[in-house]
Amino acid sequence: MSRFTSICLGFILMMVSCDERDSNPTFSHDIAKIIYHNCSPCHRPNQIGHFNLLTYTDVKTNANKILYTVKNRLMPPWPADPHYTSFVGEKVLTEKEVGLIETWVKQSCPVGDSSQIPALPTFPIGSMLGTPDLHIPVKPIRLQGNYTDRFLVIKVPFEVPRDSFVSMVEFVPGNTKVVHHVNGDLVRFEFDKKKDVYDGSLVDNLVWDSTIRLVYKKIGLLHDDGSYPTLARSVVNYLPGVIAQKYPEGIGGWKVNRKSAFVLADIHYGPTVDDVWDSSYINIFYAKSIPKRPLQEFQLGTLGVSSIVPPLIIAPDKISTYHSSCTITNDISILTINPHMHLLGKSFWAYALTPEHDTIRLIKIPHWDFNWQNFYTFKKMLKIPAGSTIYIEGVFDNTRDNPYNPNNPPKEVHDNNGSMRTTDEMFQFIITYLPYEEGDENISLE
Ligand code: HEC
Structure with missing residues (x-):
């Protein structure tokens, strides 16, 4: 047999064995890694998915629901059409992965060699990005268990020793069951124009006809003389499962003044049946140098x-x-x-x-x-x-x-x-x- 034929034969054999595997998927060999990578980050304790997808039993128990949601592209949640454009951190299962899950569920969820189930990944706590330079608590919020959505504006004032540059800002939800999303701006006070960054109320409710200007007045985000401080928009954003964006060194980042505040405008809390507290916080990472190309x-x-x-x-x-x-x-x-x-x-x-x-x-x-x-x-x-x-x-x-x-x-x-x-x-x-x-x-x- 020539070398060429043996390579071809090897290739064909490989294809056959791959096919066989695809038609007999097991939890340990095929399914666990799909679930760990695409589902467990949200479906685990203290996260927003309301049930766990961590163990074989978790996945088997929910197998039909899982199949329904992945076939209909409801889970993992990623509304953008991946065939049109693709993005960083895209959460989309491939046709092949959906096919494997479908076959596996139809074949009554075989576990395979349970000694070969891959280890659960370690999920980061406190920060998804590393060790922050500054950790700023958001005012703890008590949410009534009346099963309604809430949209709040929360001021998060802070002071730093000197005007600085930050490269990343990360919102870390306290109670992941209720924090739905956050959209926040950075307010920079002129040092002499703001005596107390903590003055005014910290929270406002968005149920009334509020415009951002009215809200600013109410929660003490204006300078003492009534003028508007400068604002950088969309500095802190959070959405379940999305990690704060880190751009290459020198690109992006924001200036923070000695007296500054984040204004979460808004933070959306989902409904809850029990009274609960949320104590979220914001991590700041200083830039190594002044950003060459601010966004x-x-x-x-x-x-x-x-x-x-x-x-x-x-x-x-x-x-x-x-x-x-x-x-x-x-x-x-x-x-x-x-x-x-x-x-x-x-x-x-x-x-x-x-x-x-x-x-x-x-x-x-x-x-x-x-x-x-x-x-x-x-x-x-x-x-x-x-x-x-x-x-x-x-x-x-x-x-x-x-x-x-x-x-x-x-x-x-x-x-x-x-x-x-x-x-x-x-x-x-x-x-x-x-x-x-x-x-x-x-x-x-x-
Ligand atoms: C970004 C976070 C996130 C990821 C990633 C995610 N889920 Fe979910 N999942 C949720 C949330 C939140 C809900 C409940 C609210 C909703 O349905 O939108 C949910 C609901 C579900 C439900 C329940 C539907 C029902 O009617 O009870 C199933 C099943 C499910 N997810 C399976 C999966 C599977 C399988 C994956 C991975 C392929 C996955 N999820 C990935 C957040 C996530």
């Missing part, structure tokens, strides 16, 4: 640089489509994008068209899910050339068929000038970018 941000749609066409007045009992677009004048490199809508959102689509009419795909979310609003970071910086137009399209479902519709019967809904109520709507696309530099498209963000 910039702009947004389309609500409160953004481009208007919504037609204006976002969403008629009841209808499914309506809205657009917004803006043309950029310089080359930019996009790092992260964040599509945002509220409860009536049905789908979201964003792309850019270059002056040469090439399409640059940004994101497609076929089934909008209010509960899973990711910040999506591209695997490599994405260059958008000057003269390109960025288009966004949002579809809103204001009918009774939308199970999240806050109004029954449906009624007209607006974006109310950036009101922060969830029952008002928003149509927004936030882009985090840098002015383009030669070679950016080769810089990995993973």
Whole structure:
């Protein structure tokens, strides 16, 4: 037998044995690693998944539910269409993984050689990123067990010895069963203009018609003379299962002043049947050097640089489509994008068209899910050339068929000038970018 034939034969034998394995998957050989990697980070004690997926018994007991959710792409939660664009930290099972789970469940969940079940990964506690330089507690919040969602604004004031730069800010939820998501800005006070960073109330409820300006006044986020401090937006973000973004050294980061505050605007607490406490905190990591390329941000749609066409007045009992677009004048490199809508959102689509009419795909979310609003970071910086137009399209479902519709019967809904109520709507696309530099498209963000 020639060397070539024996290589081919070896290859064919390998394929056969792989196939055999695929048709007889076991927990120890195939399923455990899929579950540990994709499910256990949320489905374990003190995390948001409400049951554990850690042991063979856990997985076997829930096998039918697991199969249903993975086949219908409900779990792991990742609303962006992975065939359109892919992002850092993408949580999507491959067709092959779904197939393995399906076969395994149909064959009554064989454990295989139980001595070969891989060890559970060690899940980080306290920080997903390392040892922080500063650990800032958020005011502990007591949540009544009345089974309602709560949207709060919480001020988290702090002082540092001198003006500094931070490279990463990490929100660590205290009670992962109730902390749903967090979106927070950084407020920088001018030293002489703010006597006490801790003055004013620390918490405000978002049930009333609040605009961010009114909230600022109420929770003491203005300077003593009534002027506005500078603000860096979206500095601290949390969504279950999402790890704070770490960009390459020298890129990104924020300046913090001696007197500063985070303002969690908002923090969403999910419903609970028992009274519970949440004691979350924020970790800060100082930058090694002054960031060479601080991040910039702009947004389309609500409160953004481009208007919504037609204006976002969403008629009841209808499914309506809205657009917004803006043309950029310089080359930019996009790092992260964040599509945002509220409860009536049905789908979201964003792309850019270059002056040469090439399409640059940004994101497609076929089934909008209010509960899973990711910040999506591209695997490599994405260059958008000057003269390109960025288009966004949002579809809103204001009918009774939308199970999240806050109004029954449906009624007209607006974006109310950036009101922060969830029952008002928003149509927004936030882009985090840098002015383009030669070679950016080769810089990995993973
Ligand atoms: C980012 C966190 C996260 C990850 C990762 C995740 N889950 Fe979940 N899972 C949840 C949460 C939260 C719920 C309950 C709320 C919901 O359904 O959205 C849930 C609910 C479920 C349910 C229950 C549905 C029901 O009706 O009772 C199943 C089954 C499930 N997950 C399986 C999985 C499997 C299998 C994986 C991995 C392939 C996975 N989950 C990954 C957070 C997660």
